[in-house]
Amino acid sequence: MKIQYCDALVIGGGLAGLRTAVATQEKGLSTIVLSLVPVKRSHSAAAQGGMQASLANSVMGKGDNEDVHFADTVKGSDWGCDQEVARMFVTTAPKAIRELAGWGVPWSRVKRGERSVVINTERTTITEADDAHGLITARDFGGTKKWRTCFTSDATGHTMLFGVANQALKDDVDIRERKELLSLIHKDGRCYGAVVRDLIDGELEAYIAKATNIATGGWGRVYRTTTNAVICEGTGQAAVLETGLGTLGNPEAVQFHPTPIVPSGILLTEGCRGDGGVLRDVDGYRFMPDYEPEKKDLASRDVVSRRMMEHIRKGKGVKSIFGDHLWLDISILGREHIEKNLRDVQEISMTFNGIDPADEGPKGWMPVRPAQHYSMGGVRTKPTGESPDLSGLFSCGEAACWDMHGFNRLGGNSVAETVVSGMIVGNYMADYCLENEIDIDTATIEAFVEKEEQNIREIMSRPLNDDSIFDIKRRMQEIMDDKVGIFRNGEELQEAVDELRELLERSRKVGIRYVTHASNPELVEAYRLPKMLKIAISIAYSALLRTESRGAHYREDYLKRDDANWLKRTLVRWSDPEATLPEVFYEELDIMKMEIPPAFRGYGRKGMTIEHPLSAERQAEVDRIREELEANGADRFEIQDALMPFDLPENYKEKNERQGIGYA
Amino acid sequence: MPDTAQNKGRMLTFEILQYNPSDPQSKPHMVTYHLEETLGMTLFVALNMIREKFEPDLAFDFVCRAGICGSCGMMVNGKPLLACRTLTKNYPDGVLRLMPMPSFKLIKDLSVVTGQWMDGMSKRVESWIHSKEEVDLTKLEKRIEPEVADATFELDRCIECGICVSSCATALMRPDFVGAVGLNRVARFDVDPHDERTAEDFYELVGDDSGIFGCMTLLGCEDNCPKNLPLQEKIAYMRRKLANVKDTGGGLEIRVEG
Numbered sequence: 046m047k048i049q050y051c052d053a054l055v056i057g058g059g060l061a062g063l064r065t066a067v068a069t070q071e072k073g074l075s076t077i078v079l080s081l082v083p084v085k086r087s088h089s090a091a092a093q094g095g096m097q098a099s100l101a102n103s104v105m106g107k108g109d110n111e112d113v114h115f116a117d118t119v120k121g122s123d124w125g126c127d128q129e130v131a132r133m134f135v136t137t138a139p140k141a142i143r144e145l146a147g148w149g150v151p152w153s154r155v156k157r158g159e160r161s162v163v164i165n166t167e168r169t170t171i172t173e174a175d176d177a178h179g180l181i182t183a184r185d186f187g188g189t190k191k192w193r194t195c196f197t198s199d200a201t202g203h204t205m206l207f208g209v210a211n212q213a214l215k216d217d218v219d220i221r222e223r224k225e226l227l228s229l230i231h232k233d234g235r236c237y238g239a240v241v242r243d244l245i246d247g248e249l250e251a252y253i254a255k256a257t258n259i260a261t262g263g264w265g266r267v268y269r270t271t272t273n274a275v276i277c278e279g280t281g282q283a284a285v286l287e288t289g290l291g292t293l294g295n296p297e298a299v300q301f302h303p304t305p306i307v308p309s310g311i312l313l314t315e316g317c318r319g320d321g322g323v324l325r326d327v328d329g330y331r332f333m334p335d336y337e338p339e340k341k342d343l344a345s346r347d348v349v350s351r352r353m354m355e356h357i358r359k360g361k362g363v364k365s366i367f368g369d370h371l372w373l374d375i376s377i378l379g380r381e382h383i384e385k386n387l388r389d390v391q392e393i394s395m396t397f398n399g400i401d402p403a404d405e406g407p408k409g410w411m412p413v414r415p416a417q418h419y420s421m422g423g424v425r426t427k428p429t430g431e432s433p434d435l436s437g438l439f440s441c442g443e444a445a446c447w448d449m450h451g452f453n454r455l456g457g458n459s460v461a462e463t464v465v466s467g468m469i470v471g472n473y474m475a476d477y478c479l480e481n482e483i484d485i486d487t488a489t490i491e492a493f494v495e496k497e498e499q500n501i502r503e504i505m506s507r508p509l510n511d512d513s514i515f516d517i518k519r520r521m522q523e524i525m526d527d528k529v530g531i532f533r534n535g536e537e538l539q540e541a542v543d544e545l546r547e548l549l550e551r552s553r554k555v556g557i558r559y560v561t562h563a564s565n566p567e568l569v570e571a572y573r574l575p576k577m578l579k580i581a582i583s584i585a586y587s588a589l590l591r592t593e594s595r596g597a598h599y600r601e602d603y604l605k606r607d608d609a610n611w612l613k614r615t616l617v618r619w620s621d622p623e624a625t626l627p628e629v630f631y632e633e634l635d636i637m638k639m640e641i642p643p644a645f646r647g648y649g650r651k652g653m654t655i656e657h658p659l660s661a662e663r664q665a666e667v668d669r670i671r672e673e674l675e676a677n678g679a680d681r682f683e684i685q686d687a688l689m690p691f692d693l694p695e696n697y698k699e700k701n702e703r704q705g706i707g708y709a
Numbered sequence: 710m711p712d713t714a715q716n717k718g719r720m721l722t723f724e725i726l727q728y729n730p731s732d733p734q735s736k737p738h739m740v741t742y743h744l745e746e747t748l749g750m751t752l753f754v755a756l757n758m759i760r761e762k763f764e765p766d767l768a769f770d771f772v773c774r775a776g777i778c779g780s781c782g783m784m785v786n787g788k789p790l791l792a793c794r795t796l797t798k799n800y801p802d803g804v805l806r807l808m809p810m811p812s813f814k815l816i817k818d819l820s821v822v823t824g825q826w827m828d829g830m831s832k833r834v835e836s837w838i839h840s841k842e843e844v845d846l847t848k849l850e851k852r853i854e855p856e857v858a859d860a861t862f863e864l865d866r867c868i869e870c871g872i873c874v875s876s877c878a879t880a881l882m883r884p885d886f887v888g889a890v891g892l893n894r895v896a897r898f899d900v901d902p903h904d905e906r907t908a909e910d911f912y913e914l915v916g917d918d919s920g921i922f923g924c925m926t927l928l929g930c931e932d933n934c935p936k937n938l939p940l941q942e943k944i945a946y947m948r949r950k951l952a953n954v955k956d957t958g959g960g961l962e963i964r965v966e967g
Contacts (some may be wrong), residue, residue, distance in 0.1 A: 082770070083824025085869055086778040100850075127910050140846035147851070149837070149903055151861035154853050179852030199932035204865050214828060217838040222824045245816055246731065274772045308749065311775040366748065385859075393775060396794050397749065514760040559766040563731050564817040567765035584846065699847045708847075 046494055047250040048487070051077045051219070054238055054254035056226045056281055060202070061442025062260030063209045063218075064467025065474065069256075070216045072475040078213070079224040079241055081276050081588045085210050088262050088274040089463060092202025093389060094316030095184060095194035096464075097457035098138040101703050102155050102180040104173050105192035110703070111135040112681060113190050116641060118455060121345050122187045123596035124605060124613070124643040125298065125421075125451025125634075129691045130428050132640070134449045134458075136467050136693060139701040140586035141464045142181065142195055147489035150709065152181040152195055152387075163321030163378050165341070166331070177704050180667065184386075185319040186456045188648070194457035199314050199389045202460055209464065221533065226281055227500075227572070229257065229288050229438065230485075230493045236438035237485045239284070240497045244569070245560030249497055251490045257476040258470070259285060259424050259440040265579040268417035269522035272305050272312040283445050283576030284625070285424045286583070286619040290434045293617040294425035294446030294632075296580070297588035300454055300597050301531050302418035303349040308367035309397050310416045313390050315456040318342045320386060322375035324353065326361040327339065329372070329407060337648055344648040345599040347453040354531050357414075365412065375402050376409035415531060415557035417457060419443065421450040421597070422584075424618060427633030428691075430470025434618075439474045452596025471695035484678040504571050507556035514555050514570045517548050521581050524548075529585045534601045538589035545585055546625040549578040579619060583627055587615045590629055594653070608643045608657035612636065636663050640689040680709075719746040721797055722792045723759065724806040725767070729817045739806075740764070752785070752792035752805070756819075768817035776935065779870030784808040785817050789872045792819075793934045810875035812884075823871040834914050838903045853902055864897035864943065866936050873940065876929030885919040889930035889940045892921055896943040899950075906967045911947070912954040 053069035055062045059079030064124050070076040101109040112197065114135040119128060146152055157178040159170050173182075185316045186194040197204040213220065222242040230237045230251065238253040261281025265273025285291035303324070304313045318324070323331045323342050333342045336352040344352075353371055356362070362369030365674060375383060375390070380403040383391055387402075394400045394411050424440035425433060432438040435481035441447065443461045447470075448460060552574045557567045593607035594600050612634045619627040636642050642663040667688060674684045682700065692698070700708040721744050728737035742759050753774045762765045772780040774793045779790040786806050797805065813821035830836075842851075873889035880886045895911050898904040915921045924944055931941040 082772050082778075082780060083827065085827065086772045086780045086824070088773065088778075090778050090868070091773050091775065143848075143850045144844065147840070147842075147859075147903060149836065149865075149898075150899055151853075151858045151865055151901070152850075153862075154855040154858045158854040179854060182855075200777075200862075200866060204862065207865065211837040214831050215835075220828065223711070245865075247875065260796050274778065275774060276772055286905050309751075309774075389777065396776060396796075397751070513761075514765075557765065561732070561766070564768055564820070565731065566768060568761065568764075585827055646747060696847065702848050704849060 046491055047248070048490060049077065049250060051075045051252065051254050053474060054252050054257045055260055055442065056239060056258065057260035057262060057442070058220060058222070059087035059089040059260065059262055059442060060206055060209055060463035061444070061467045062258065063213045063245045064464045065258050065260060065441060065471035066218045067209065067212050067216055068468060068471025069475045069478065070218045072479070074475055074478050075219070077219045077221065079226065079252070080220065080222050081225055081244070083222045084220055085206060087173065087206060088277055089206045089460065090203045091274060091312065092205070092460040093199040093312060093314035094186065094319065095196035095201045095457050096142060096205065096461045097186065097189070097193045097455065098137065098142040098195055099191070099193055100139055100142065100181055100183065100195065101191070102177045103182045103192055104171055105185070106183050108217040109191035109193055111701070114138070114683070117189045118449065118458060119641050120646045121453050121455040122142070123453055124608070124612065125295070125595055127448045128639050128641065128689060130447050131449045132689065132691045133469060133693055137468060137697045138461050138467045140697060141461065141468060145205060145208050145464065146181065148208040148212050150204050151197055153197060155180050155182040166321070166377060180704060183341065184316055187315055187318065187343045187349065188340070188455045193318065194316070195315065198385065198605065199316055199387050205460060205464065226261070226284050227497045228493060230490060231288055231290070231410070231435055231488055232485060232507070234290065234587060235436045237483065240494050247565065249494055251494050253483065253485065253490065255481055255483055255572055256437045256439055256474045258474055259427040259444050260437070260442045261444045263443040264580045265417050265420065267521060267525050267577050267584065269519070269526045270310045271417040272302055272310055274395055275416070275570025277426040278573055278577050279575045279580040280573050282424055283579050285438070285440070286579055286617070287576070287622065288435060289618070289620045289622065291432050291438060292402060292425040292434055293422060293583055294448055295422035295452070295587070295615050296583040296617055297591055297595060297598050297615060298452045299417060299584060300346055300419035300421060300423035301350045301415040302346055303353055303415050304373050304413040305416040306394065306398060307365065307370045307412040309415050311393050312418070313373060313393065313411060313413060314387070315346070315398060317373055317375045317387060317390060320375070320382065321378050322373060323377070325372040325374050326356060327363045328361070330534070332356050332361065340648045346456060347455050348649045352532055353415055353597060357500065363412065367489060368414070370412040370414040372410035373413045374410045376405050398600060419454055421452060421454055422446050428496050429593060430466065431473065433475065437477065439470055441470040452598055469694060469697065475696070501572065504557060504568065505560040507554065509556040509558065510554065512555045514557065514567070514574055517552050517555060518570065518574055518577070521548055521578055525581055525584070529588055532599055532601050533588055535589065538585055542582065542589055545578060545582045549575060549582065549625045552578055583617045586626060587617060587629060591615065605653045605655050607655040608660060609655045612657055634701070636660055638661060638689060640667070640685065642667065674709060719803055721746050721755070721802045723755065723760055724804070725818065727767070727818050728815065730815055740879050746797055750797045752795045752797070753781070754794065755797060777868065779868035782810050782823070782870045782872045783877065784810060784875070789933050790873045791870060794935065795903045810871055812874050812877070813871060823869070826871065827869040827890070830887055831894070833887060834891050834894050836894050836898070838898070838901070839906045840903055841905065846956045851903065857900070861897060861901045864900065864938065867893055867938055868936060870935060872933050872935060873930035876933045878927050878929070879923045879925055883919055883923055886923050887915055889944065891915065892924070892947055893938055893940055893943050896947050899947065907922060908950050909956045912951045916951050916954065921951050924948070927941040948955070
């Protein structure tokens with residue numbers, strides 16, 4: 046048996062995993078990163094439009110700060126997030142972006158003087174200040190009060206990923222590619238590392254570490270139509286479920302992005318609308334202002350996606366052999382702007398659809414329809430990133446339910462979360478490694494490895510039947526698209542759960558045609574499939590049980606956000622490995638500790654909330670504390686601290702400087 | 710989309726190299742498959758269909774399937790391309806011959822090791838910012854001229870797909886050649902004001918025949934780069950710059966490491 050020892054083990058080599066690894070390595074800990082693919086090919090690279098951080102450099106960001114970013118994030122989450130974590134995030138985001146600038150991410154910069162932009166389809170001139178020249182600029186994004194999304198054209202994830210990966214190479218982090226997590230090694234409530242399969246030679250190895258981090262990204266591929274890369278299959282989160290101890294938080298909170306291109310489902314960034322692009326229907330009519338007079342095309346993603354589907358249901362979609370769609374029009378931004386700031390969008394549209402979006406008028410309109418995009422749910426963690434269930438197990442990035450996104454994530458907040466949580470969780474994880482030794486015997490390790498070897502032998506020994514792995518997988522994806530999508534109802538969710546459970550049974554019996562260990566994609570599909578089905582069942586079942594509508598979770602049979610009964614986080618545990626259904630329980634969100642108690646989001650339908658009695662009580666308390674402190678001359682930091690104190694490692698809690706106002 | 714309609718239903722022929730170097734029984738051989746063309750079909754769609762229908766253990770690499778991640782470089786009718794961006798409708802005779810990219814270690818069939826090669830390149834050219842300046846994360850970021858940030862971004866768009874390396878005759882003759890990808894990387898840090906390295910520093914890294922002086926200017930890299938990076942211009946620029954380092958001499962002799 047091969048055993049590899051290290052201090053910190055990071056599973057997943059995207060932005061979150063790599064930034065975590067830099068944190069632990071720079072604290073003198075031996076760190077290993079394991080990745081399914083070369084790390085610079087991770088799905089982080091596909092983040093297009095940008096990263097939110099309240100730098101307030103551009104004239105359109107003036108007045109922005111952590112407080113505004115925090116309020117936008119909480120409203121975006123439909124009050125489902127952990128507000129303490131959201132505070133940690135917004136306070137660290139400006140530091141993260143400045144760190145990345147120092148690592149060479151070529152952020153677009155403010156240029157002094159007049160420039161022409163498109164706002165509400167009108168060409169408008171704005172004037173950037175002299176003293177902001179050369180600082181990092183930002184664009185508009187959905188659900189935000191200020192222009193806060195910093196960018197490098199529409200390849201922001203790519204440049205960030207290369208910046209962080211290069212830093213990891215500089216620090217000599219041990220990065221190993223084509224390695225797949227099969228299971229977590231644990232004993233007496235403590236995680237000790239992982240059983241890992243080499244995807245080239247098929248050998249199993251045990252990686253033993255003081256702390257292990259699951260940074261494996263989202264689980265979008267349990268859906269058929271998704272913007273996610275093909276590696277985003279949720280097997281990291283499934284490995285946590287399969288410990289029988291670790292929990293997933295809010296799996297039903299699934300984001301559908303408004304503008305993937307039809308039919309490939311490849312993302313067209315929200316920056317298209319942030320920069321002034323608009324949605325149009327079959328008549329070429331711009332319909333969003335009718336539904337959302339204030340935020341129009343730039344309401345939060347859950348709201349825009351629902352409005353689009355609502356409009357299609359009214360018969361206003363464009364018919365095609367790939368189903369009805371709407372148009373995304375960025376031609377009004379002009380060719381120069383598109384070829385500088387939306388060039389990947391242009392390249393995607395031209396390559397896959399033969400449409401140049403810079404062509405004027407209907408010729409340049411791109412066919413779009415909402416599709417699965419992001420998992421707000423994931424491995425449940427504490428604010429430190431550690432699992433509340435398994436000591437020494439950490440998680441961050443999209444894989445985690447840390448939980449700064451609640452039931453809807455704002456555009457630009459996920460790529461920001463990757464690096465910010467990498468900084469924060471990476472430091473807490475390093476502290477854990479420094480404070481805790483390893484004490485596990487090799488017999489225990491061997492038993493975990495043997496169990497996985499046995500599983501692979503068992504798959505290879507199954508007789509071929511009429512069933513096919515690919516059929517089961519496709520059926521799972523169809524069920525998720527059709528019955529666990531944007532509009533959900535009890536009847537269809539129940540059907541989805543029932544059929545997914547049958548598929549899980551079938552996946553445990555299906556045989557494979559090739560029985561070699563080395564480089565065998567069919568075998569890989571076979572052992573991943575039950576893991577994916579457990580994630581799919583967790584999503585569908587949690588969605589069935591949550592009888593309210595909140596953020597991206599929308600129940601046609603329970604239209605209201607029900608704060609009185611549902612201001613709580615779903616937790617899912619899978620204790621019985623033979624079962625086809627997990628246990629579901631709940632964690633209350635404490636209104637009396639919230640800095641912003643539940644209220645109307647400012648977009649979406651009004652009057653659709655069942656109030657919690659404590660919301661008003663807490664609001665009165667917040668108002669009183671604020672008033673008293675303001676009368677005593679307290680600044681915004683002191684008021685914030687009085688309302689909801691929070692901790693951060695390193696110097697991340699220090700104030701962030703802004704041009705013209707210093708540290709105010 | 711409408712322009713793909715006329716090709717729907719055409720029968721396509723895929724000739725795919727299959728070989729598993731880890732299996733002593735395996736010999737490289739071509740296998741032919743036939744598929745009906747679908748609307749907007751890419752090699753991502755076609756290869757997955759072949760795996761599902763005919764060959765469950767056919768090895769190939771895709772990640773983003775959107776031309777962003779650089780995983781899927783392969784030889785299509787003799788030309789290195791990103792498979793996910795390759796539309797079958799652009800092949801009038803309907804025959805696509807797929808081979809793995811040369812110059813990289815073969816894993817199996819169409820799958821090659823590019824990641825470790827690229828990490829080696831990155832370490833060789835020290836593909837990170839070299840600066841003595843301590844960045845205080847609570848303070849305003851360093852100011853950069855907008856045009857200079859844009860120029861850095863232009864070269865930072867490389868996705869390390871390896872297509873330039875597999876288009877390169879020097880790389881075939883010299884396995885230690887740093888490739889257009891490495892030379893572009895040097896040019897990228899040369900233009901980035903955060904990086905304090907001088908021409909002399911870059912000369913130390915790539916100032917030989919496995920670096921900037923190994924390029925024979927055949928420029929298959931420039932012809933095939935899926936990101937249209939200005940490789941010809943940047944290689945010429947860096948070569949002129951580093952050639953001058955050698956001409957002036959002296960400075961290199963007195964450099965002390967550490």
